[in-house]
Amino acid sequence: xxxxxxxxxxxxxxxxxxxxxxxxxxxxxxxxxxxxxxxxxxxxxxxxxxxxxxxxxxxxxxxxxxxxxxxxxxxxxxxxxxxxxxxxxxxxxxxxxxxxxxxxxxxxxxxxxxxxxxxxxxxxxxxxxxxxxxxxxxxxxxxxxxxxxxxxxxxxxxxxxxxxxxxxxxxxxxxxxxxxxxxxxxxxxx
Numbered sequence: 001x002x003x004x005x006x007x008x009x010x011x012x013x014x015x016x017x018x019x020x021x022x023x024x025x026x027x028x029x030x031x032x033x034x035x036x037x038x039x040x041x042x043x044x045x046x047x048x049x050x051x052x053x054x055x056x057x058x059x060x061x062x063x064x065x066x067x068x069x070x071x072x073x074x075x076x077x078x079x080x081x082x083x084x085x086x087x088x089x090x091x092x093x094x095x096x097x098x099x100x101x102x103x104x105x106x107x108x109x110x111x112x113x114x115x116x117x118x119x120x121x122x123x124x125x126x127x128x129x130x131x132x133x134x135x136x137x138x139x140x141x142x143x144x145x146x147x148x149x150x151x152x153x154x155x156x157x158x159x160x161x162x163x164x165x166x167x168x169x170x171x172x173x174x175x176x177x178x179x180x181x182x183x184x185x186x187x188x189x190x
Contacts (some may be wrong), residue, residue: 016086018065023035035100036092042066045061045100057094060092079087114142115140126150127147134190145177
């Protein structure tokens with residue numbers, strides 16, 4: 001924000017839903033930067049938990065004019081769309097001010113912890129420049145790029161982060177994290 005000025009914007013949506021929520025440049029502050037913004041007027045969002053209770057945080061389902069009615073030649077995927085509601089596979093919640101928070105994909109959660117929570121914990125270390133966490137069967141494998149000139153002990157960092165989160169974590173140091181065209185960590189390349 002300091003370098004570019006008030007031009008940053010967040011958005012949440014998918015090919016199946018179109019744009020669902022945005023955080024416009026005028027609202028973009030450090031306090032709101034971890035939200036997806038507010039749902040657009042024609043988007044409807046509901047949250048359900050695996051036990052069926054309608055509360056958040058929960059599985060995000062979206063309805064509205066941009067939601068697909070099905071998948072071309074993929075009837076196996078049509079089960080994610082029921083009565084106009086698409087189950088996104090994401091978990092999140094609306095805060096008291098109406099901002100949408102995306103915690104991650106339910107399938108990526110380990111013992112109630114999402115990869116972003118592991119990454120955020122790693123970022124609390126001043127020597128960590130970049131971090132990316134990936135779920136494995138029973139732990140998160142993480143890549144960490146240290147700050148220039150900083151020394152990071154991957155074993156100690158993993159132990160401290162694991163203890164704080166209550167989930168096993170491994171740390172591998174690297175000089176960069178490969179990204180997809182969308183700017184997300186490229187799991188295929190990693």
